Amino acid sequence: MARQNDVPKRTKTPDDDLLSLRNIRTGFAKKLQAISLVFVFVIAASLITYFAAVPTGGPTGGEGAARTVAQVNNEPIPRDQFEAQVEDRSRERLMLTGDAMGAIGVRAEVLEEQITQALIAQAAKKEGISISDRDLNREIDKLVDEQVKQERERAAQGKDMTDQQFEMVIRNSMGKSLAAWREELKQSWEPRRPLIRQALLHQKLTEKVAKVPNPSDEELKRSYDLLTIHHILISTDKRTEEQARKRAEEIMQKLKAGRDFARIAREFSDDPGSKQTGGSLGDIPRSQVALMFVPEFAKAVEALQPKQISDLVKTQFGFHIIRLDSVKPNVPADFDKKKEEYAKQYVETRRNARWQQYLTELRRTAKVEILDPELQAFQTLEELRTKAGTPEYTAALNKAIEAFEKASKEFPSAEGMVVLGSLYRTQSELPGLAEPARKKARESAITAWQNALQRLESIQLRLMLAELYRKEKQHDLAIKQYEEVGKIAWDKPDVHAQLKSIYKQMGRQDLVQKEIEWERKYQERMRAERVPPPSSAPQPAGTQKP
Numbered sequence: 001m002a003r004q005n006d007v008p009k010r011t012k013t014p015d016d017d018l019l020s021l022r023n024i025r026t027g028f029a030k031k032l033q034a035i036s037l038v039f040v041f042v043i044a045a046s047l048i049t050y051f052a053a054v055p056t057g058g059p060t061g062g063e064g065a066a067r068t069v070a071q072v073n074n075e076p077i078p079r080d081q082f083e084a085q086v087e088d089r090s091r092e093r094l095m096l097t098g099d100a101m102g103a104i105g106v107r108a109e110v111l112e113e114q115i116t117q118a119l120i121a122q123a124a125k126k127e128g129i130s131i132s133d134r135d136l137n138r139e140i141d142k143l144v145d146e147q148v149k150q151e152r153e154r155a156a157q158g159k160d161m162t163d164q165q166f167e168m169v170i171r172n173s174m175g176k177s178l179a180a181w182r183e184e185l186k187q188s189w190e191p192r193r194p195l196i197r198q199a200l201l202h203q204k205l206t207e208k209v210a211k212v213p214n215p216s217d218e219e220l221k222r223s224y225d226l227l228t229i230h231h232i233l234i235s236t237d238k239r240t241e242e243q244a245r246k247r248a249e250e251i252m253q254k255l256k257a258g259r260d261f262a263r264i265a266r267e268f269s270d271d272p273g274s275k276q277t278g279g280s281l282g283d284i285p286r287s288q289v290a291l292m293f294v295p296e297f298a299k300a301v302e303a304l305q306p307k308q309i310s311d312l313v314k315t316q317f318g319f320h321i322i323r324l325d326s327v328k329p330n331v332p333a334d335f336d337k338k339k340e341e342y343a344k345q346y347v348e349t350r351r352n353a354r355w356q357q358y359l360t361e362l363r364r365t366a367k368v369e370i371l372d373p374e375l376q377a378f379q380t381l382e383e384l385r386t387k388a389g390t391p392e393y394t395a396a397l398n399k400a401i402e403a404f405e406k407a408s409k410e411f412p413s414a415e416g417m418v419v420l421g422s423l424y425r426t427q428s429e430l431p432g433l434a435e436p437a438r439k440k441a442r443e444s445a446i447t448a449w450q451n452a453l454q455r456l457e458s459i460q461l462r463l464m465l466a467e468l469y470r471k472e473k474q475h476d477l478a479i480k481q482y483e484e485v486g487k488i489a490w491d492k493p494d495v496h497a498q499l500k501s502i503y504k505q506m507g508r509q510d511l512v513q514k515e516i517e518w519e520r521k522y523q524e525r526m527r528a529e530r531v532p533p534p535s536s537a538p539q540p541a542g543t544q545k546p
Contacts, residue, residue: 066079067079068371069082069111069370069371069372069375070111070114070115070368070369070370070371070372070375071367071368071369071371072115072118072119072122072366072367072368073118073119073122073366073367073368074367075118075122077111077114077115077118079372081114082110082111082114085110085113085114086106086107086110089103089106089109089110090103090106093106099458099459099460100414100456100457100458100461101418101458101460101461103415104415104418104419105415106415107374107375107378107413107415108375108378108381111370111375111378115363115366115368116359116363117198117202119359119362119363119366120198120201120202120205120359120362121198121201123205123209123362124201124202124204124205127205127208127209129201129204129205129208131197131200131201131204135200136193136196136197136200139196139199139200140186140189140190140193140196141186143189143196144182144185144186144189147185148178148182148185152166155169166178206351206355209354209355209358210351210352210354210355210358211351211354212347212350212351212354214343214347215343215346215347217339219346220335220339220342220343220346221329221331221335222286223285223286223287223346223349224285224286224287224329224330224331224332225285225286225327225328225329225330226283226284226285226286226327226328226330227283227284227285227286227289227301227324227326227327228280228282228283228324228325228326228327228328229280229281229282229284229301229322229323229324229325230261230262230265230274230278230279230280230281230322230323230325231265231269231271231274231279231281231297231320231321231322231323232248232251232261232264232265232268232269232271232279232320232321233269233270233271233317233318233319233320234247234248234251234268234269234270234318234319234320235270235271235317235318236317236318236319237270237317237318238392239318244318244319245312245319247268248312248318248319248321249312251264251268251321252311252312252321255309255321261278261279261309261323262277262278262279262280263278265278265279266278266279270318272389272390279323283328285330286302286327287346287349287350288349289301289302290350290353290354290356290357291349291352291353291356294315294316294317294360295357295360296313296314296315297313297315297320297322300313300320300322301322301324304322304323304324305324306324306325306326306327307323307324307325307326308323308324309321309322309323310322310323316364372411373403373406373407373410373411374404374407374408374410374411374413374415374416376403376407377400377403377404377406377407377416377419378419379403380396380399380400380403380404381400381419383396383399383400384396384397384399384400394430397423397426397427397430398427400423401420401423401424401427404416404419404420404423405420408420408448408451412451413455414452414455414456417448417449417451417452417455418448418449418452418461420448421444421445421446421447421448421449421452421464422445424441424442424444424445424448425441425442425445425464425468427441428441428442428445439472442468442471442472443472445468446465446468446469446472449461449464449465449468450465453465457488459485459488459489459492459495462481462482462484462485462488463481463482463485463498465481466478466479466481466482466485469481470506475506478506479506479508479511482499482502482503482511483511485499486499486515486518491522493519493522496515496518496519496522497515497519499511499515500512500515500516500519503515
């Protein structure tokens with residue numbers, strides 16, 4: 001399968017609905033079902049108000065990097081705002097994964113989200129879109145209504161409940177009237193007004209720039225066509241635009257002379273993912289083309305007839321020659337029965353495609369200056385990813401290592417140290433590397449991960465570090481890490497099973513026996529916890545108390 005940056009696929013953006021009103025409402029509803037009424041008003045604390053208004057302009061240079069992580073069209077993203085969101089997202093990932101390593105990559109992810117949201121706010125302003133206090137109050141009222149509705153459904157448990165009965169539930173649970181509780185809920189949303197304002201801006205801007213009319217029956221049926229697409233990419237990565245164009249024109253002449261498209265793609269295409277399959281991008285629903293590919297490519301595909309080859313198509317990746325092999329109708333069997341539902345899906349899909357195109361253009365034309373050295377270093381990882389499997393990979397890896405080494409001196413963080421160690425480990429595994437250089441890379445990885453462990457605790461990272469110690473024949477240091485893992489994972493049988501297997505490989509039968517003993521005690525503890533106490537044991541039939 002072709003890689004995203006080699007084919008004209010759309011660059012991955014943060015979840016554009018992260019701050020959508022729909023997600024705020026439904027996300028809250030899901031959380032509400034799992035908690036008690038007493039804590040209902042604090043759920044919104046998970047929504048971070050990192051879109052508070054900030055002044056334009058800002059410091060540059062070293063001072064700028066200390067106070068501002070980036071600037072978007074000369075508007076700063078303040079460091080305190082950025083770090084608050086990183087901390088919150090890292091906490092969420094830790095809760096989901098159970099290990100601090102689950103938060104690696106969060107800093108780059110949050111930066112992209114904040115850049116996107118800054119662009120949305122700026123675009124809304126240019127479009128004359130503003131959100132009044134009345135708009136905010138109405139939306140907060142809707143959010144409170146949703147909270148109250150969810151609590152009423154939870155209390156009713158599927159049965160009918162009158163207003164008077166629900167009032168009594170609230171009084172008994174909260175010690176206050178329903179009206180007083182509603183006001184309390186409303187006040188809990190007040191600190192989140194900047195977040196809600198941004199969500200409303202997002203919604204109104206989408207409605208203005210991504211309008212989609214309802215489709216005719218013929219348009220709807222056509223959207224289900226399966227398009228079989230092949231392409232040849234002549235990249236501008238290592239060529240000037242003129243050099244790439246000339247090469248693409250030469251290839252076009254070969255195709256016009258009757259040369260086989262698939263054979264030409266295998267020989268000349270710069271897309272390493274699809275060239276081995278003759279440039280095939282597979283069968284793609286027509287409705288997904290605009291979502292999957294950049295606008296220039298998608299527009300060219302839509303204009304083609306079966307068996308037709310496009311003219312040269314220029315995108316950010318270079319020049320493409322596209323062939324539409326076939327169009328296969330694929331209308332759902334229940335189309336007539338579910339036509340309205342399918343029409344809604346069509347509109348939603350097209351709206352999302354237009355919105356993505358709009359965001360892509362905003363980002364393409366934006367002036368984004370990243371000031372934070374570590375975030376600058378993260379930019380090199382994307383280039384490294386695109387070079388995988390190519391002769392330029394080693395140079396890209398060295399560039400990434402250099403960037404993270406620089407960042408670790410200026411703004412050291414646990415995340416940066418983890419990534420730096422991983423880059424060194426990758427370097428140590430490069431084919432053809434001399435053993436002294438391989439050993440030096442492993443030692444550098446060990447140092448980076450040791451530094452990271454001074455700032456975070458991670459079972460996964462300790463296991464990775466121990467593995468490097470073993471490769472360096474430093475078995476005592478590896479054992480220390482494994483034993484530390486065993487202490488941390490006091491309630492994780494899967495980790496202890498892994499440790500037992502590792503100790504067997506190392507020939508440490510004494511430590512294997514310790515793990516066997518841990519398993520025995522753990523199983524005893526689990527059995528004891530499963531036995532109900534005498535007071536809760538079921539009573540014989542006919543003896544239950546009324």
